[in-house]
Amino acid sequence: MVSNRLVAALAAAAVICVPMARAYAEADAESLVNALNAVFGKHPGVRAAHTHGICVKGNFVPSAEAPSLTKAPHFNSKTPVGVIGRFSMGGGDPDAPNGQKDNVRGIAMHFDLGKGNNTDLLMISAPVFVAKDPDQFLKLLTTVATKDKDKIGAYFKDNPNSTRQGEWLNARPVPASYGTVNYWGIHAFTFTNADGKKQIFKYKALPVGGEVGISDDEAKKKDPDFYRPELKDRLAKGPVQYTLTAILGEDGDPLDDPTAFWPEDKRKSVNLGTISITDFEDAKTCDEAIFDPTNVVDGIEGPANDTIFPMRSQAYAVSFSRREAPQQ
Template structure:
């Protein structure tokens, strides 16, 4: 999500008069987070509680030789392209979230087919940071925003400046012209292990082969709220939409348990893991039949041990799925 941008930009950045009491301590669990998402965006039958507006695609992934030097995961060692199913989405739980919104993240979710009916998943958003460092902070944020009370919302952001970083980052950049022309980050720090047992902490980043292309504010305003889907179909009619998947190599001291902290990626080495090729659209039912689960990793990849957002996502996605599948 997100944020997956869960709340209007103004709510992140505006200077509100202070203060009003926002619960200092929240006890988040998967149910309370999904309920809080519903409180902000409305509960909509049969759809995701977050990243609701989106569509399904298919394609493949071709690893580089270097990928194997970092991880023994099957999709990084395959001699042939690995099939994948993907989904592009807008952050937040509004089924009609406008594609031209600047302060909302774009998402890409991938199931890599690693054989025998198994997949491993990777979810990325178009900003290098999330809006909360832990589930309690996320619940407090959503709870504050759901009140629609400017004082409460202002007090939250005053007390939690790390939660404003994502919107600041998005607002400093243009609206992406396409899902195919923006960078995506995996947010969490993963640990890769190669065949020799050597480990390396990394963050994923996918760079569009078409380059980063944005719209002016005027161009964005003139767009249809649902322009990304036809735009991508038109692009795909001419050839695959590709991304270079990279691993940014972490160094000692880089934060690994707080998804609101940036790594200084321009001062870090990165390794090209391979090329994601989106080759066509796919029936949305294929993507809606299950969840894209960030914790669904495979031997050679490990999630962050002390990042409490990471396991909570899996639980919250399962709650969202349970409700939308009814």
């Protein structure tokens, strides 16, 4: 089933039409950022995606089990690891309403490794992405940018894997808070421990207080920016915490397709530690660099054959250079 609400939301946000004559099998970082701008509008000085967000800070304390999986320093630290984080709404609308059901929430983090080094982790509030490779993502975006319902319907009919994320989100309540929803790292990473043992896994973060949602009616009545005051109230009572876990992959689990589900309930999950968000941080701290999913450290490798993964790094660099460029 096509996620009509997702289509409608994306189509409603589209402001520039991209010529459909362009061949699709040409996705590169520039064309993807242009296509995001075509769907969501060009908003100078801000991110081309996950535009509406909040910069925060906190720390990460690894679990006792984490070192058995990886030698990565933040999973072996004896002291809390500093974290700069950013919560966000998916898509490139700077005013994307916090109550939108068929949109992912994001959490991006820099883990402070000391001496000016960090490593990054980005997650979204769904276990799958909307495209299996950059060409398919470009095709999705350029089709939605046409605002042509027939073409958009035909796209989703021909590309049912692109409907999975919207269907998944629509089947669940609107998260009451950035702090009450599960987040997934989407890609299949590989850990290496101190003995050289490798383990394929996916990241998942679970809110310590459990998932809490609100009804569609409640969500409609909320201010479009209600997550900010909600977070302020929540932080006044204590840190917003998540258990970071590794879902361990098994033979046959898809490693190259971010639209493919893993049978999570049949997979072993290992506690990697606790993320604590303790306070707001100046937006500048989050904006002066990129949260880059490929910025991993010894003991963690990204997927070898998932073509979305390396393209993200390039697209984020394009988005960053444009948002940093002097505005006219």
